[in-house]
Amino acid sequence: MMHQVRFVETIRGFLPSAAAIAALLLAAGAANANPLVLRAQGSFFVGGQTIHTDAVSGDAAGPAGGLAGTGNSDDISVNQMYVQYEEPEGTGNHVPVVMLHGCCLSGKTWETTPDGRMGWKEYFVRKHYPVYIPDQVSRARSGFDATTINKVRLGELPASALPDIFTLGHHAAWLVFRFGPAFGTPFSNEQFPIAAADEFGKQVIPDLNAMLPAANPTYANLSGLAIRLKGAVLMGHSESGFFPEQAALVNPTDIRGMISIEGQCPTDLTSEQIDTLAAIPTLVVFGDHLSDVPATAPLWDAIFAGCQQFVQQVKDAGGDITMLHLPDVGIYGNSHMLMQDKNNLQVADLLIKWIRRHVEDLPRGHGQLHTRH
Amino acid sequence: MMHQVRFVETIRGFLPSAAAIAALLLAAGAANANPLVLRAQGSFFVGGQTIHTDAVSGDAAGPAGGLAGTGNSDDISVNQMYVQYEEPEGTGNHVPVVMLHGCCLSGKTWETTPDGRMGWKEYFVRKHYPVYIPDQVSRARSGFDATTINKVRLGELPASALPDIFTLGHHAAWLVFRFGPAFGTPFSNEQFPIAAADEFGKQVIPDLNAMLPAANPTYANLSGLAIRLKGAVLMGHSESGFFPEQAALVNPTDIRGMISIEGQCPTDLTSEQIDTLAAIPTLVVFGDHLSDVPATAPLWDAIFAGCQQFVQQVKDAGGDITMLHLPDVGIYGNSHMLMQDKNNLQVADLLIKWIRRHVEDLPRGHGQLHTRH
Numbered sequence: 001m002m003h004q005v006r007f008v009e010t011i012r013g014f015l016p017s018a019a020a021i022a023a024l025l026l027a028a029g030a031a032n033a034n035p036l037v038l039r040a041q042g043s044f045f046v047g048g049q050t051i052h053t054d055a056v057s058g059d060a061a062g063p064a065g066g067l068a069g070t071g072n073s074d075d076i077s078v079n080q081m082y083v084q085y086e087e088p089e090g091t092g093n094h095v096p097v098v099m100l101h102g103c104c105l106s107g108k109t110w111e112t113t114p115d116g117r118m119g120w121k122e123y124f125v126r127k128h129y130p131v132y133i134p135d136q137v138s139r140a141r142s143g144f145d146a147t148t149i150n151k152v153r154l155g156e157l158p159a160s161a162l163p164d165i166f167t168l169g170h171h172a173a174w175l176v177f178r179f180g181p182a183f184g185t186p187f188s189n190e191q192f193p194i195a196a197a198d199e200f201g202k203q204v205i206p207d208l209n210a211m212l213p214a215a216n217p218t219y220a221n222l223s224g225l226a227i228r229l230k231g232a233v234l235m236g237h238s239e240s241g242f243f244p245e246q247a248a249l250v251n252p253t254d255i256r257g258m259i260s261i262e263g264q265c266p267t268d269l270t271s272e273q274i275d276t277l278a279a280i281p282t283l284v285v286f287g288d289h290l291s292d293v294p295a296t297a298p299l300w301d302a303i304f305a306g307c308q309q310f311v312q313q314v315k316d317a318g319g320d321i322t323m324l325h326l327p328d329v330g331i332y333g334n335s336h337m338l339m340q341d342k343n344n345l346q347v348a349d350l351l352i353k354w355i356r357r358h359v360e361d362l363p364r365g366h367g368q369l370h371t372r373h
Numbered sequence: 374m375m376h377q378v379r380f381v382e383t384i385r386g387f388l389p390s391a392a393a394i395a396a397l398l399l400a401a402g403a404a405n406a407n408p409l410v411l412r413a414q415g416s417f418f419v420g421g422q423t424i425h426t427d428a429v430s431g432d433a434a435g436p437a438g439g440l441a442g443t444g445n446s447d448d449i450s451v452n453q454m455y456v457q458y459e460e461p462e463g464t465g466n467h468v469p470v471v472m473l474h475g476c477c478l479s480g481k482t483w484e485t486t487p488d489g490r491m492g493w494k495e496y497f498v499r500k501h502y503p504v505y506i507p508d509q510v511s512r513a514r515s516g517f518d519a520t521t522i523n524k525v526r527l528g529e530l531p532a533s534a535l536p537d538i539f540t541l542g543h544h545a546a547w548l549v550f551r552f553g554p555a556f557g558t559p560f561s562n563e564q565f566p567i568a569a570a571d572e573f574g575k576q577v578i579p580d581l582n583a584m585l586p587a588a589n590p591t592y593a594n595l596s597g598l599a600i601r602l603k604g605a606v607l608m609g610h611s612e613s614g615f616f617p618e619q620a621a622l623v624n625p626t627d628i629r630g631m632i633s634i635e636g637q638c639p640t641d642l643t644s645e646q647i648d649t650l651a652a653i654p655t656l657v658v659f660g661d662h663l664s665d666v667p668a669t670a671p672l673w674d675a676i677f678a679g680c681q682q683f684v685q686q687v688k689d690a691g692g693d694i695t696m697l698h699l700p701d702v703g704i705y706g707n708s709h710m711l712m713q714d715k716n717n718l719q720v721a722d723l724l725i726k727w728i729r730r731h732v733e734d735l736p737r738g739h740g741q742l743h744t745r746h
Contacts, residue, residue, distance in 0.1 A: 074542020169447020205516025
């Protein structure tokens, strides 16, 4: 603990200076100068069902005016989840880590940061962890079921049947993601690379989760992914912050740890459900400035309070659960997008230390965050 | 080699466990002998503009019922193109290759095949080529502008304003992509791994290109990508088969070669446009069975005839252009998805040989395909 705090203070002392930025760039360059050696890489789908639809397209004649002569009825795949992965050489016994993005975002979340630095995907691989990056069901490369939209176009359903497609614009993202107290104004110690806010805006894509069933298929797919990997740490962020726990409530098999970053914790779990979750080591993570953006402070204060309550519930049930509120360990200025913040690798190190201690090495029941090698 | 985990999982179902363990060890040993060594990897966006919309969501109160207090008006990013890349150690002077997917598909096209084999992305990297994989504008991780759909939901636009969202169902894909003469029936020499047709179906996602302007922003973004890379071979497939040429018509700078796979060639170019294209080495590729699926033979015959005409036009203008119809070089049974066919690496070798001869090494004007190392 002492060692960790000293390390953090040293880094913080450097961060505002130009020399520190140069040092960080040098460090990033040095990291990139070391080749990345992969044992395996690729992509696959988890889950998915075949359904029949009579609106494959929004044209009554069928796709592209009847290209295939099959009309507008056909079978399509729905609810599949795209997963891209990299496995480093020399993983030792490290557990695979699944990183799931949040609202209006995609697997891009974990890749190169908006200002061009290394993201958590590559960093965890360089730390010898196999990394699996899904796109949520109904997002990005996982696709979505366009039947309802097509049927509205064809006049077979009313406009009110359309899903509420949810995008965060640049102003809303600034306030919800806590880049600063007002749009265009960063916090003085802001860790998000706000000079690259426009680049971040390009990552924000439409969220069609509103058209999914109440039991979001991503939950079962995450559970299926953990089983396929014969053990994994599931990490969720924001909208998906609690998806690892939802996956465990579908089937806890092979979910070896859960990391819930800046998500909304549940308040209505049964004691049986709490017991299921308490059997899996859990880390809950929050950044800084939760109460400091006037427009979204009520939202974040409520989410944080809900998670404190959840953590206590799991602790009371004997679970190994840790609340990591970064300012409490001397790390300040982190936004909601802490995997892209300027100190993202420092935060990643804390998560890796937690995985080593709570998932990989030691008996369960240690609820504190320690520095360990 | 790189997909040994999935391969082993597949064969384990058919072998006694001792043999499976032996196979696992063998595969692991082989993989260790052949790691993938990357100099760099990551992702970024090309292009994109910021626009104002008053329908960020389909809820008049704004995203998630007014989460950020910014109402339903905001700025959003549109027309950006997501690009993921891998650069191998030891590229020599090899030119970067950009691989752009077709209709209803995403960058997944070039990754692990539906039956778990190595795709062209990894194969080209292993052959020392930097590889760049975009998602088309309005597709997958590039996102799309949901304003029109949201405005229809809000009653501000009629249902007829909705885009014709185009998905190929399983039957249509079988016929258009030439997996066999009728759904469920493969050609006897079919190269597509039809046992994994269901897995392929999961790659097929909604295509929203109908909502893009006539000058598809992907054209300019591809041109911008070639300039950013200071030289690239642009490869397009199917819907995007002619996108490399469209990019060159926007700006030919740094487009060092064009590979158009199974796309629709233009028939209405000016002589000035033909001259622009004729200055860039071009390879046009088609698989087998163009006339052998009754439902789609007229489509493919017309596309092939149009491309033969295009190739002749460019040749007449002095261009270095090659028509590679695989059966003409003794390679039979290839589907439309030849980058996923069972002989996909054999086909890739032909493309790499063409790049070496026509783009990287020799003076232009050699219109024939040669084997060369």
